Amino acid sequence: MPGPAFRSADSTELRAIESEDHEFLAAEWNTRDVRLPTNTYEPLTARDVAGFVGSDESVNFVVCADGEPVGAAWLFGIAPVHGRGELGYWTAEGHATTAARLLVEYAVAEQRLRKLTARVFEGNEASKRVLEKVGFEEAGHLRDHYYIDGELLDATLYAYFDE
Template sequence: MPGPAFLRGETVTLRTVEDEDVEFLQETINDPDVRHGLSATEPISEQAEREWVESVASGETGDVHLLICVDGKAVGIVGLNDVTDRIGMAELGYWLTPDAWGNGYATDAARTLTEYAFQERRFHRVYAKVFAGNEGSQRVLEKTGFQREGTFRDHWFRDGRYEDVHIYGLLEDELDRGE
């Protein structure tokens, strides 16, 4: 049984991650097209994914991870990682299945979770890291109001070469609801 809706955006519902989501999560994170936009470089086993889901459910890290659903079907995940409540800051991360790309779902999910971070968790800053070549993810952040703050040059090694990583940030008074 799917987890309950936690947040609703304009086009997506964000719900809790449950045990029955392990297969979807493992298959999608291992998809080469999805993985290419992420820092994940090693294959994720079913056991490793199950352990991650259990850690999310336990709340042991303080991070927030929610499944992105459209019409009840899981199409991705969005999360607040490295949550630092003391200073009100977290890193935003997200991914979608390739068949869900280009529909505005990532933008809606990012905006909805970022709004939650500012309004309900009272965060002051949310930031995100994105590979320089991932223009789709950069558009998601920019549509949500994030500003590019800088670049870590040759920050990540993948596909046989070093790649720049852009840092985007959003302060609580900068959230753009896209209206």
């Protein structure tokens, strides 16, 4: 049985990733719709998910809707001395904005981060809208930043400042 919600709003919850979530996360991460925007180049297994979830290099959550897993949200590249980190997420339609907002609130209130960044591939307008809705602003353009399926892609850098 999954643990309680760590943070929640409306019908969207962030909760700690449990071992029973590993199969779901690996299966979803391996789909093209999740793999490409999250810059995942190699297939992931449940064991791979367990490895990065258990690392000290990121803070990871499963996103749930009405108690059922629908995605993931995470902070990585956390630099406490500088008060910054980077945000990532993927989730079923209708939960991304709330999940991103909950993650920003957690990053500011509990990790004491004052600046968050996120990178979005060109063409991913939905993710850009999510970031803008939760207070991120466009901060730069990263030309030919990713090599995906034989093609160089630009990315937009977004930044959030806790002011």
